[in-house]
Amino acid sequence: MLTxxxxxxxxxxxxxxxxxxxxxxxxxxxxxxxxxxxDQGIFVxxxxxxxxxxxxxxxxxxxxxxxxxxxxxxxxxxEAYEFTLTAAAAVAAARAIxxxxxxxxxxxxxxxxxxxxxxxxxxxxxxxxxxxxxGIGINISTESFPADIPLAGSLDAxxxxxxxxxxxFAENLFDITSSKxxxxxxxxxxxxxxxxxxxxxxxxxxxxxxNALRIEDNGELTVLSNGIELTLHSGEVQIIL
Ligand code: BTN
Numbered sequence: 345m346l347t348x349x350x351x352x353x354x355x356x357x358x359x360x361x362x363x364x365x366x367x368x369x370x371x372x373x374x375x376x377x378x379x380x381x382x383d384q385g386i387f388v389x390x391x392x393x394x395x396x397x398x399x400x401x402x403x404x405x406x407x408x409x410x411x412x413x414x415x416x417x418x419x420x421x422x423e424a425y426e427f428t429l430t431a432a433a434a435v436a437a438a439r440a441i442x443x444x445x446x447x448x449x450x451x452x453x454x455x456x457x458x459x460x461x462x463x464x465x466x467x468x469x470x471x472x473x474x475x476x477x478x479g480i481g482i483n484i485s486t487e488s489f490p491a492d493i494p495l496a497g498s499l500d501a502x503x504x505x506x507x508x509x510x511x512x513f514a515e516n517l518f519d520i521t522s523s524k525x526x527x528x529x530x531x532x533x534x535x536x537x538x539x540x541x542x543x544x545x546x547x548x549x550x551x552x553x554x555n556a557l558r559i560e561d562n563g564e565l566t567v568l569s570n571g572i573e574l575t576l577h578s579g580e581v582q583i584i585l
Contacts, residue, residue, distance in 0.1 A: 345507070346366060346388065346390055346411075346506040346507050346510070347366060347507060348364045348365070348366050350505070350507030350508075351364050351366070351386065351388065351507045351510050351511050351514075352364060352511075353507075353511075354505075354507055354508045354510075354511035354512070355511045355514070355515055356515060359514070359515060359518055362384055362385050362386065363380075363382050363384075363385035363386070364385060364386045364387075364388070365385075365386070365387045365388070366388045366389070366390075367387075367388070367389040367390070368389075368390050368391065369389070369390070369391045369392075369393060369407070370389045370391075370392060370393070371392065371393050371394040372392055372394050372395055372396050372479075373387040373388065373389050373392065373412055373413055373414040373479060374387075374396060374414045374468060374470055374477055374479035375394070375396070376414070377414040377415075377416050377477045377479075378470065378472060378477060380416070382416055383416065383418040383474070383475050384416055384417065384418045384475075384518075385415075385416050386413065386414070386415055386416075386510065386514050387413060387414045387415075387416075388411070388412070388413040388414075388510050389405070389412045389413070390407060390408050390412075391405060391406065391407035391408065391412075392405035392412050392481075393405075395412060395481060396468060396479075397466055397468060397481075398466070398468055399580075403466060403468070403481045404486075404489060404490060404493060404496065405481060406486055409483070409484060409485045409486040409487070409498070410481060410482055410483045410484050410485075410486055410498075411480075411481070411482045411484060411506050411509055411510060412479075412480075412481050412482075413479070413480055413510050413513065413514075414477050414478065414479040414480075415477070415478045415479075415480075415513070415514050415517050415518075416475055416476075416477055417429075417475060417476045417477075417478060417517070417518075417521055418474075418475055419475070419476055419521060420474050420475075420476075421471035421472075421476060424469070424471065424476045427521065427524075427526070428526070428529070428561075428562060428563035429469060429476060429478070429521065430454050430455045430467065430469050430563065431454070431455065431528070431529065431532045431559075431563050432517065432520045432521060432528055433455055433467050433469060433478045433480070433517060434451045434454070434455035434456075434457065434467060434532060434535075435451070435516075435520065435528045435531050435532050435535070436513055436516035436517040436520055437449075437455075437457055437465055437467065437480055437482070437513055437516075438450075438451060438457060438531075438535050439512070439516045439531075440509055440512035440513040440516055441457070441465070441482070441499065441509070443512050444504055444505065444508045444509045444512050445484075445499055445501040445504050445509070447459065447499055447501060449464060449465070449499075449535070450535055450536065450537035451532060451535045451536055451537065452536075452537050452538060452581075452583075453536065453538050453556075453559065453565050453576075453581065454563070454578060455467040455469075457482075458497075458537055459497060459499060460497065461495075461497075462495055462496060462497020462498075463493075463495050463496055463497060464482065464483050464496075464497050464498055464499050465480060465481060465482040465483065466480070466481055467479065467480050468480075478517060480513060482499065482509070483496065483497065483498040483499065484498060484499050484501050484504065484506070484509075485498060485499070485500065485501065485502070486498045526561070529559075529561060532559065533558075533559050536559060537583070538556040538565070538581065538583065539556050539557075539558065539559070540555070540556065541555070541556050541583050541584070542554070542555060542556075542583070542584040543555075543556050543567065543581045543582060543583055543584060544581065544582045544584055545567075545576065545579060545580065545581040545582065546579070547574070547576070547579075552567075552569045552574070553569065553584065554567035554568055554569035554574065555567060555568045555569075556581075557573070560575075564576060564577055565581070
């Protein structure tokens with residue numbers, strides 16, 4: 345059962361006293377985290393009525409078949425940027441899914457998690473004045489998705505503890521960010537599903553195809569397009585199958 349007590353029980357001693365909220369139904373855990381005044385803590389929902397994704401998209405959040413949560417981190421937006429927090433969050437999520445579900449997922453730059461070619465989790469990082477909110481939605485057992493998200497998929501994990509998964513994601517994220525070590529970037533690269541692949545993307549209104557060459561220490565993606573190296577800072581890329 346997804347409860348405050350079960351999440352707390354699965355956190356290590358140094359994080360056990362942090363504020364944790366679990367909602368049956370809420371608009372968006374990121375919105376609630378932003379409305380709160382805590383500088384570190386965990387907001388979890390069984391169902392979201394207005395889950396938000398990147399680029400103004402919505403995030404499909406049906407009841408009880410996914411984990412929808414937001415982690416408030418006591419770091420400034422500038423620290424988050426310099427640390428490439430988006431990449432850190434993707435690694436924290438991949439580790440949590442591996443630990444709790446025994447499933448190895450890949451990271452699609454910047455921070456989507458994929459399994460068997462389908463997006464099974466997405467991350468939305470939002471900055472506040474002196475804190476940062478990392479929201480994640482993980483499709484655990486959702487069987488069908490709206491027609492407008494054909495690439496969405498699910499872990500199809502049975503009998504997993506959502507409380508353990510929530511605790512593991514938060515703990516991995518707290519550990520990575522508080523360590524200040526950027527060793528996680530090598531794991532980010534080794535879990536990448538883009539490197540070495542042909543991709544397509546848009547830049548400055550133009551369509552490109554390219555080979556994904558490397559992910560830089562600052563999280564940028566370097567690609568080779570028509571013999572020229574280009575650097576992508578953010579945005580969506582597609583793998584050409
Ligand atoms: C994306 O794939 O574009 C990011 C999706 C992020 C969804 C999560 S679910 C929990 C948290 N609350 C939200 O409203 N969004 C994030």
